[in-house]
Amino acid sequence: MVFDWLKKVSKDYPKFWENYLETFENKPNVSDQKRYVVFDCETTGLDHRKDVILSIGAVAVIDSSVLVNDSLELFLKQELYKPEVAFIHGILKEGKEEKIVEAEAIIRFLEFIKNATLVGHNVNFDIEMINQALKRLNVGKLKNDSMDTDAMYQKFKGLQEDQHSSLDELCKILKVEKSDRHTASGDAFITALVFLKLKKRLAIK
């Protein structure tokens, strides 16, 4: 075939990445409901070059529902470990949760998100953390569309771009009960509820 050579010259990606890219090729059916994945990463710090992911929590949102049975929670083994942040997120180096290496975590994350629109609070940071991990696996960057709850709130309230709100603030304003803060899943769930409320208010399908 004419195009076969094109595929050959393209870099020989690992299977998981091929699978991930494939999810973007399927034209969505009109009747398919749009799937969002709300996610959050707990990290060793805020420097995406030096810090690494400790855990990932993600949950799907379709229409006006959070699908608990379509969720993901991963704890990562880590080399870099800062004891001073452990007390914030509660993940000890040898915690009792089952832990997996970063590569496996990223593969499972990609399997989970597929082509969903990624949602998070300050989502760009979390996406960047994932992208850094992808880089270590020698594959490309995330291709998903993304939506940021901070930006959504700015739009809803007509705030300036430099007026940021923390997740805690949004929870308070939108009356989302906080608990389990500072675990990736807990934050992902709270963010999902914030997202549901903002989504309705902004009339996003």
Added chain:
Amino acid sequence: MKNSIAERIADFLKNFPPFFSLTYAELVGISKEIQVVHVEKNHILFKIGDKTHPFFYVVKEGAIGLSVTSDAEEALIDKCDEGDILGLRPFFAKDNYLMTAKAREESLLYAIPIDVFKPYVSQNADVLNFLLESFASNTRNPYDKENKGKLISENVIYTDQNSEIQYFQPISYTKNPITASRKDSVKLVAKTMTNSKIGSVIIQDNNLPVGIVTDKDLRSKIATGLFPIDIMVDQIMSSPVITVAENISIAETQMMMLKHNVGHLCVTVDGTNKSKIMGIISEHDVVLAQANNPGVLLKQTKRATRSKELKAVREKLNDLIQNSIDKNIPIQHISSIVGEINIAITKRAVELAIEKMEQQPPTRFAWMNIGSQGRKEQLLMTDQDNALVFEDVDEERYDEVKKYFLELAEKVTKTLNKVGYEFCPAEMMASNPMWCKSVTDWNKQYNSWINKPGEKGILMCSIFFDYDFIVGDEKLVDMITENIFANIHNNQLFFAYLGTDALKNPPPLGFFRQFLVEDDGEHKDTFDIKSRAIMPLVDAARLLVLSQDIKGINNTYLRYKKLAELEPQNVDLFESCADAFSTLSLFRTEEGLLNSNSGRYLNLNELSKSDKVKLKNAFQPIRDIQDAIKNRFQLTYFT
């Protein structure tokens, strides 16, 4: 795999029935399959006729109202809030929802898949029982008493308020009537009728109605000598007999009787004369069926000549109240009808007493009801509170005149006691010399309450500020009213004391929104709805209308309505007080009817969860109105 979100949901569910009957691991397992649904205020989760969802719902946050539609009107029948379950219908039926669930506030719901939960229902008796019981308690609402024990979403029977016209209620009739066969002699039939004290006999052949013999037939055909007395009854019976089916309404019954010019109808299985006899309806049944009609009761009151007859009216009034509550007539309408009949009874009791006195009243007088009777809020048989005022007379005649009226009052209160209104234990009755006096003496009395308010004086007086003219000369009462309003105008001290009194019972909820119950005595652990919830609203309304110079409105509900009209800026507050007062009165009345008492003490254990919520919702306005009073009358220094 760990699922923190599911754990978080399980942590919530485990606090509520029936989930607390399950193990934590089971709950986490269920929670993993849950969807969290967001519903905006006024958005509909499901509506009548919608295909059932594969889920049932638990309210996590917010409130969902369940309503049914009746004659294009939506009628709220229940409100679900945190921890409440709704949408159970798919557990039991494959067809569509029978109710509409609409968010009353922005809400989050946990949608639990029916398929996931079903195994737990069949395996766990506690869960099954809870679901069954919750259906039972869900139906404990005034709309469908008949369906107690059935699931509300299974069996919605809702009687529309507007269709409440007694004429369309089925008539009750005499079942298994006495019959005769066509070959019986007229004499035998007449004897049977006489012995059984009945006015008609259905003539049957093989249990099918073939005719009827009534007093009229005996009169017109036998007594006139037209037929001999020994002939067989089928010679003189009216035939065919008019037959009807069961469940015929009062109105239809009357129409049939008029149309066929008969006084009796025979009820048969299918309504034709080719089916078995079931019973007989007479004109008397029609009259009886309307006996609960307020107009009929009023007429009976006016015609009563003895206390026994008044007592019968008052007893029928209880049925009227119960029926009206069952039929979902607003408590406010019931109160005003019952109030009118109470007044009529009192009025008649006074008239009868005057007849019994040897002489006519020596001077003009007026009989007043005070307290709850004066406010026309007395639905149940509670104490009588009344007072009498007579025209000023010369000093030398005073003792003699007072003696007459005391004697009269004694008779009236005794009659009322026989009717069922017990004597007031605090003797706040016109038969007490303290509360039977001339206009001038009453004015003095009120002035001392108003101008020298001591705690004790205020306690005594507050019910005397709710008075209602019953019979006699209304001008005397007007004179008292004028004096009161002249004296209280801008009287800050008086309002401060009345205000302090109105605040003496704080809103009846503890810090954790639990009910404050009675600590000791025979009513331990019951809730005193009268003094903890109703009286604070009554006291507040009285204070506010007095301070606004509003005359002639005694009823608490109407007082709040009037206040709402006068102060548009506070319309929400006053409307909510009016509603809360209605709700609380309804609770008290139902409790009272159930236990044949004053309904004052509610047994909280017997209340369903939704009733408790309704009650608690009625408490918020108490707090609000008390705060408003504190500010308005600057009571911070007094309390």
